[in-house]
Amino acid sequence: MSGLDPSLAFRAAPAPAAEAASNGMEPLLGGALREQAVWVDEAVCIGCRYCAHVACNTFVVEPNYGRSRVIRQDGDSTERIQEAIDTCPVDCIHWVGFEDLDDLRRQREGQDLLPLGLPNAVRPKRTLPRP
Numbered sequence: 001m002s003g004l005d006p007s008l009a010f011r012a013a014p015a016p017a018a019e020a021a022s023n024g025m026e027p028l029l030g031g032a033l034r035e036q037a038v039w040v041d042e043a044v045c046i047g048c049r050y051c052a053h054v055a056c057n058t059f060v061v062e063p064n065y066g067r068s069r070v071i072r073q074d075g076d077s078t079e080r081i082q083e084a085i086d087t088c089p090v091d092c093i094h095w096v097g098f099e100d101l102d103d104l105r106r107q108r109e110g111q112d113l114l115p116l117g118l119p120n121a122v123r124p125k126r127t128l129p130r131p
């Protein structure tokens, strides 16, 4: 048994605070790959699946509403995602700031989207302007 006083552990200086709030540049968020996140304005998406075929590690068609959604930010190269964006017939895939993702998710959750394919469905307005 050493002569160290166990209570020293409680008097030690705290570890330096972790980096402040996320800034979107963390590798986990794709920051190592690019400075912007990709986002689908699901209110405008027509569910054609082009983007999901081009960048299948980034986009999936959400099963309940039949609209494309980004499932991860580091799944495909920037060039492949841009190709997916270019294939979108209604221009509803956007490059956005990582810091905007939380707001956009909240807006999406507040939207009253109808599943695609329903007759007489009323299409909500765009969240972001057409690029």
Ligand code: SF4
Pocket (backbone or CB within 6 Å): 040, 044, 045, 046, 047, 048, 049, 050, 051, 052, 067, 068, 087, 088, 089, 090, 091, 092, 093
């Ligand atoms: S290409 Fe555009 S419209 Fe088609 S599924 Fe993807 S986001 Fe939706």
